[in-house]
Every structure is written in structure tokens, then in C-alpha cells.
Amino acid sequence: MSSRARTALAVVVAGASIFPFLVLALLSVAGSWEFPDLLPTRLSLGRWAAVLGGDSALLPCLGLSLLVSVSVAILATSAGFVSARAVADHPHRRLLMLLAYLPFAASPVILGVCLLYVYIRLGLVATVAGVVLSHTIFAYAFAVVFWVPFWNPEKLAYEDLVRTLGGTRAHAYTRVILPLSKDPILVCFLQTFLISWFQYGLTLLVGGGKVDTLPLRVYAYVGEANLGYAAVASSLLLLPPLVLSWVNRRVIGRVA
Numbered sequence: 001m002s003s004r005a006r007t008a009l010a011v012v013v014a015g016a017s018i019f020p021f022l023v024l025a026l027l028s029v030a031g032s033w034e035f036p037d038l039l040p041t042r043l044s045l046g047r048w049a050a051v052l053g054g055d056s057a058l059l060p061c062l063g064l065s066l067l068v069s070v071s072v073a074i075l076a077t078s079a080g081f082v083s084a085r086a087v088a089d090h091p092h093r094r095l096l097m098l099l100a101y102l103p104f105a106a107s108p109v110i111l112g113v114c115l116l117y118v119y120i121r122l123g124l125v126a127t128v129a130g131v132v133l134s135h136t137i138f139a140y141a142f143a144v145v146f147w148v149p150f151w152n153p154e155k156l157a158y159e160d161l162v163r164t165l166g167g168t169r170a171h172a173y174t175r176v177i178l179p180l181s182k183d184p185i186l187v188c189f190l191q192t193f194l195i196s197w198f199q200y201g202l203t204l205l206v207g208g209g210k211v212d213t214l215p216l217r218v219y220a221y222v223g224e225a226n227l228g229y230a231a232v233a234s235s236l237l238l239l240p241p242l243v244l245s246w247v248n249r250r251v252i253g254r255v256a
Contacts, residue, residue: 021238024231024234024235024238025231025235026039026040027227027228027230027231028047028048028228028231028232028235029043029044029045029047029048030043030044030228030231031043031044047228047229047232048232051232051236056229057212057217058214058217058229058232058233058236060212061212061213061214061216061217061233062214062236064128064211064212064213064214065197065213065214065215065237066240067128068128068131068132068135068196068203068211068213069135069193069194069196069197070193071132072132072135072136072139072192072193072195072196073139073189073190073192073193073196074189075132075136075139075140076136076139076140076142076143076188076192076195077143077185077188077189077192079136079140079143080140080142080143080144080146080147080188080192081143081147081181081185081188083140083143083144083147084143084144084146084147084148084150084151085147085151087100087144087148087151088148088151088152088156089151089156093148097144097145097148100141100144100145100148101141101145102141103137103138103141104138104141107201108138108199108201108202109201109202109205111137111202112134112201112202112205112206113205115134115137115206116205116206119134119206124206125206125207125208126206126207126208126209126210126211127207127211128211130206130207130211131202131203131206131207131211131213134202134203134205134206135195135196135199135202135203136196138195138199139192139195139196142191142192142195143188143192146184146187146188146191147184147188150181150184155177155180158172158176158177158180159172159173159176159177162175162176186247187248190244190247190248191248193240193244194241194244197215197237197240197241198215198237198241199213199215200215200216200219203215203216204216214233214236214237215237217233218230218233218234218237221233
């Protein structure tokens with residue numbers, strides 16, 4: 001393929017990738033837009049002004065989504081890091097890894113229905129804590145799968161070496177293991193954040209419609225045929241993942 005053809009293909013792919021975002025941005029500022037007009041007859045920043053001015057429910061939904069996703073990412077990354085250490089050195093490692101993959105073998109809604117009775121008994125339905133715990137099931141499973149390869153014989157040998165030289169396990173973690181795992185920790189945090197960020201089914205089921213996160217708000221606006229605010233909500237929903245994806249790529253490149 002010639003360089004000109006490669007350039008043309010790259011332009012086409014880039015255009016196809018950017019086009020949905022441009023349509024979303026246009027919908028968020030579109031005023032009157034009726035068929036068969038190709039473009040809206042007028043543009044308005046009124047919706048964005050209402051959101052940023054606090055006259056809309058979107059900012060509280062954004063804050064709640066950030067709270068849930070950050071909490072899930074912290075819980076899953078830290079618990080997965082510790083659990084993977086035990087799994088990596090366990091004689092039944094293959095069986096434990098199979099169990100870690102099990103949450104991904106079922107739909108989140110199906111798993112949520114299976115756990116709903118337990119959540120009702122514990123009083124976690126329609127609470128933020130219940131939603132965080134339900135999201136953490138999937139994020140934690142991902143974190144375990146992510147961290148098991150990190151605990152290779154070299155890392156385990158470092159830990160043994162520190163203890164041989166008179167250090168404790170805490171010294172091995174704080175002085176050797178954690179500095180080596182700084183970038184992977186960030187990658188795992190970002191990935192588990194995204195697992196929670198886009199979660200809809202579990203949030204609706206466990207949250208009982210009272211934990212109003214951003215994905216639920218997007219679907220609500222779409223159901224109301226309120227495309228303008230649906231576009232604004234979708235733009236807010238896409239902003240953190242775009243930023244985190246850029247950070248994730250930088251970190252992965254540094255690790256590689």
C-alpha cells in the first residue's frame with residue numbers, strides 16, 4: 001500500500017472515530033432541529049449553562065458516579081493486589097483463576113438478581129454502599145486476573161531476599177514491591193474505575209432507581225426523548241474515560 005493510500009485510510013478511520021463525538025457535541029448545543037434540516041437552525045449553550053449553574057440534576061449525578069467508581073477502583077485494586085499474591089503462590093492456582101473468571105461468565109443483571117436477596121437481607125438495596133459492593137464483584141475479579149502475572153518468581157524472590165536480610169514483610173512491600181508496582185497500580189485503578197463507571201444494569205437493580213448515577217440519567221433522558229440533555233449527559237459520561245484512556249496509554253507505554 002502506498003503512503004498516499006495509507007494516509008487516506010488513516011483519515012477515513014480517524015473521521016469515522018471522531019464523527020460520533022461531533023454529533024454528540026452538536027446535539028448538546030442544538031436548538032431547533034427538525035427534519036429534513038441537515039443542521040440545527042440555531043445553537044444554544046443553555047443546557048450547558050443550566051448544568052454548570054447547578055440548575056440540573058446532572059452535576060449531582062456526575063459527583064455520585066465519581067464517588068462510586070473511585071471507591072470501587074480503590075477497593076478492587078487494593079484487594080486484588082493482595083489476593084493475587086496468595087493466588088500466584090497457591091498449589092491450586094488454576095482453579096482459583098477459574099473462579100476469578102466466573103463473574104464474567106454471567107450477565108451483570110443475572111448476577112445481581114442472584115445476589116439481590118442477600119442485599120435485601122443486609123439492607124444494602126437502594127444504597128450507595130450496595131451499589132459499590134455490587135460493582136466491586138466484577139472489578140475485584142478483573143483486578144485478581146490483572147495482578148496474578150505481576151507476582152512472578154522474580155517478585156517473590158525480592159520478597160524472600162528482603163526477609164533473608166532481616167527485613168519484615170512490611171519492609172518488603174513498602175521498600176521494594178510497591179515502588180515496583182506503582183505504574184501497574186495506576187493501570188489497574190483506571191481499568192477498574194471504567195468497569196464501574198459504565199455500569200448500568202447492576203446500578204439500576206441494586207440501587208433500586210434511587211442511586212442516580214450518570215448512566216442511569218442518560219437512559220432516563222433517552223426514554224423521555226430529551227435528546228439535548230441526553231447528549232449533555234453522554235458528553236459528561238465520556239469525558240473521564242477519554243482522559244483516563246490517555247493517561248492509561250501513557251502509563252502502559254512507560255511500563256513497556
